[in-house]
Structure formats: structure tokens, C-alpha cells
Amino acid sequence: xxxxxxxxxxxxxxxxxxxxxxxxxxxxxxxxxxxxxxxxxxxxxxxxxxxxxxxxxxxxxxxxxxxxxxxxxxxxxxxxxxxxxxxxxxxxxxxxxxxxxxxxxxxxxxxxxxxxxxxxxxxxxxxxxxxxxx
Numbered sequence: 001x002x003x004x005x006x007x008x009x010x011x012x013x014x015x016x017x018x019x020x021x022x023x024x025x026x027x028x029x030x031x032x033x034x035x036x037x038x039x040x041x042x043x044x045x046x047x048x049x050x051x052x053x054x055x056x057x058x059x060x061x062x063x064x065x066x067x068x069x070x071x072x073x074x075x076x077x078x079x080x081x082x083x084x085x086x087x088x089x090x091x092x093x094x095x096x097x098x099x100x101x102x103x104x105x106x107x108x109x110x111x112x113x114x115x116x117x118x119x120x121x122x123x124x125x126x127x128x129x130x131x132x133x134x
């Protein structure tokens with residue numbers, strides 16, 4: 001008959017009570033990027049939907065990278081519009097910060113390469129052949 005030894009639970013308890021280090025799981029709250037309650041968040045959502053609709057309508061596939069770029073551009077534009085509105089209401093906003101944010105937002109929208117609503121001008125060959133509109 002084999003006798004099996006059991007661990008003494010009092011030793012583990014005593015080690016914990018006497019100050020042995022205990023591993024704690026650190027829980028950190030990670031908020032959503034925008035929660036939809038603020039005016040800027042609602043504007044960013046509307047811009048995101050508009051940009052997505054425009055890109056899909058132009059026949060571009062909405063990959064993960066493109067969706068992230070659309071979200072970034074929409075959020076930046078919404079933030080710039082909010083900063084400009086605050087500045088017009090008299091809240092002290094640094095003009096340099098506003099100009100920098102506007103430049104970054106414009107660059108992010110240009111990076112999306114949204115199709116313009118204007119028809120493309122005729123090429124040189126089309127123009128010379130007379131098939132292009134004048």
C-alpha cells in the first residue's frame with residue numbers, strides 16, 4: 001500500500017500571510033476611441049460613413065488599413081472643426097495648434113485619394129483628336 005503525501009496547505013497560507021509576493025493581475029480600463037455622446041464623435045461617425053460610401057462607390061475595396069485611415073481622417077477633421085468652433089466662441093485656443101491640426105487632417109484626407117465629383121479633363125490625345133469636350 002503506497003502512502004501518498006499531501007501538501008500542507010497551512011504552509012502556503014503562512015507564506016502568503018508573512019509577506020510572500022503575490023502576483024496581481026493589473027486591470028486597465030481602455031476606453032473606446034469615440035463613444036458617440038459628444039458632438040465631435042457624432043460628426044466623426046458621419047464623416048467616416050461618408051468617406052466609406054464614397055470609396056466603395058468608386059470601386060475601391062475597403063481593406064483593414066483603408067478602414068483605419070478613413071477612421072483617422074474622420075476623427076482628425078471632427079477634432080479640427082471642434083477646435084475652430086471653440087476658438088470662434090472665445091475659448092482660448094492656440095492658433096499654431098489649430099493650423100497644425102488642420103494641416104494634418106488635410107493630409108490624412110488627401111492620403112485617402114477620394115474621387116472628386118468633377119469629370120476628368122480630356123487627355124491631350126482626346127483634345128487634339130477633337131473627341132474631348134472644350
